[in-house]
Amino acid sequence: MSDRDTQEYSQERTYTLHLLDELQHGENTHQRAAVYKSPHMVDYEVLSGDKLTYNDILNLTASINIVSEFYDVNAVAFVKRGKPCGVALGRTSYDAYTKAFDCDPISAFYGVIAFSSAVDYDSAKHIDSMSVSVVVAPEFEPSALDLLKANPEIKLVKLITPLKDYKKYIDEEIKVTPFGTLIQDANRSELNKDTFKVVTKQKPSPEQIEDAIFAWKVAKHAKSNAVVIVKDFKTIAIAQGQTTSLAAVDWALNLACDEAKNAVLASDDVLPAEDSIHAAVLARIGLIIQSGGSIKDERIIQTADKYNIAMITTGIKNNKN
Numbered sequence: 001m002s003d004r005d006t007q008e009y010s011q012e013r014t015y016t017l018h019l020l021d022e023l024q025h026g027e028n029t030h031q032r033a034a035v036y037k038s039p040h041m042v043d044y045e046v047l048s049g050d051k052l053t054y055n056d057i058l059n060l061t062a063s064i065n066i067v068s069e070f071y072d073v074n075a076v077a078f079v080k081r082g083k084p085c086g087v088a089l090g091r092t093s094y095d096a097y098t099k100a101f102d103c104d105p106i107s108a109f110y111g112v113i114a115f116s117s118a119v120d121y122d123s124a125k126h127i128d129s130m131s132v133s134v135v136v137a138p139e140f141e142p143s144a145l146d147l148l149k150a151n152p153e154i155k156l157v158k159l160i161t162p163l164k165d166y167k168k169y170i171d172e173e174i175k176v177t178p179f180g181t182l183i184q185d186a187n188r189s190e191l192n193k194d195t196f197k198v199v200t201k202q203k204p205s206p207e208q209i210e211d212a213i214f215a216w217k218v219a220k221h222a223k224s225n226a227v228v229i230v231k232d233f234k235t236i237a238i239a240q241g242q243t244t245s246l247a248a249v250d251w252a253l254n255l256a257c258d259e260a261k262n263a264v265l266a267s268d269d270v271l272p273a274e275d276s277i278h279a280a281v282l283a284r285i286g287l288i289i290q291s292g293g294s295i296k297d298e299r300i301i302q303t304a305d306k307y308n309i310a311m312i313t314t315g316i317k318n319n320k321n
Contacts (some may be wrong), residue, residue, distance in 0.1 A: 009183070014304045015039075026054045027091045042161040042204045047140070048148065056112065056134050058082050060223065061158065063136060064115030064166060069217040070116055070161035074181055076100040076123075080111035083240055084319040089233035097123040099234040112136065118162055127154070165186030187318060189220065195315030197292075199301050204287045205311040208264055212312055215266035219316040226253040229285075230265040245269055249276045253283045262286040265275055268318040270294045274303045281307040291317045 017036035026033035033054045046052065048301030052060070063079040066087055076096040078086040086103030090096030093115055101108050108128055115123075115137035119309065124144035127135060128151050135148065136157040149156055163171065170186040191213060198204065206211065215230035222228060222240040227248040229237040237255035242248035245267055253260055260283040267290040271277070277300060280288055304311045 005264065013183070017159065022052050031180070032124045033061050033247055034301075038171065040171050042159065042166065042169050044136075044188065046154040047145070047158055049152065050229070051136075052134070052155065052157070056084055056155065057083075059112035060114075060134060063112045064159065064163075064222045065170070066218065066314070067114045067116040068166040069220075070162055070214075073116065075219045077114045078104070078108045078111050078221070079114065080107050082223075084218060084222055084235075084238055085111065086238075087235045093117050094122040097126070101126070103235045108132075119148075121147065122155055123133040187320065189316050189318060191216065191314060192316070195313075197309065197313055197315075199292070199313050200304045200309070200311045202308045202310040204312065208287045208310065209312075211264040212266065212287055215264050216314065219266045219268040222268065224319045224321065226268040226318075227251070228266045229256045229260055229263050230266065236260065245271055246273055246279075248274050249279050251286075253279055256283065260285055264289065267291070268320075270317065271300060272296055274299060277303045277307070277309070281309055285309065287312065289291055289314065291315065293317070 020035045020037050023033040023035060025031055035057060043045040058084060059079045062082045063077045063151055066084055067075045068078040070089060074090045074093050074096045076088055077084055078100055085107035086100040088096045088099030090099055110133055112134040113127065113132060118139035118141055119135060119137045121139050121143040124147045124271060128147055132154050134155045134157060138159050140156065148156055167188065173184050173186055175182045211230045211233065214233050215228045218235060219226045222238055225242045225245045225248040226240040228235055229252050236259045237252040239248040239251035239255065242251060256263065263285055264287045265280055265285045269291055270293050272291045272294040273296065287310045288304065290311040292315060
């Protein structure tokens, strides 16, 4: 247990925030908004386009939260309204980009695109053909930068802080409500080898396990209840914001359709009912990864065994609003 885990909250909190900029408006045009300097801020530069809006900053944060999970590989995340709508890893930036775009091409428009590596010319050429709010990356190839700078509708952001250090800047979460100000640690959950367990007789392949880890990291950043379906380091379907895990499972499987065959299904929370397993079996899902911890765990595992579907439990819930 770390010092952070045992540290008590102080009786009083004082924050001094310095105004950086007044924004055009907040989430909606009738809301005033401003951005203040945070105690811990990453270093970044707006290379082109208008200044960032309130919603741009929220989407930037959500998109970099995702690709920071994959800082040492080529990763691309499409985010809109604070929600991931396509995430993928690839052999090249362009490979990751096309795979992520393919997950939900319609939602990709007017969103934010984050790259874990340099934006290449082929990706820039496709981005230039669509409507995008912001592109953020550690680097832009010169030809890609020239092309995108010529498009006045696209804001280009260079993340100067190394992506591998980004998580150090994720601070406490503070929400001011009429019932009091809530403060909690940021969600820094990581998979733990002691709780990461294959609980079924059917064992996943090494490739499925790699996809499961990828899917779990994406689900961590989707809105609860979230279910993510993945194959070959590409999100096939992302269901999020559902009121039950069963609804999220059904929604994701309907989006995935035939692509669900032999894919990995990840839930950000426990799957508490056998109905979810039955739905996954009908869709021919190959592996399920979920937190576990339901009073029905034994029955869930028995159902998975009955239909020869592999299951991993992580012991970690990633609920978020």
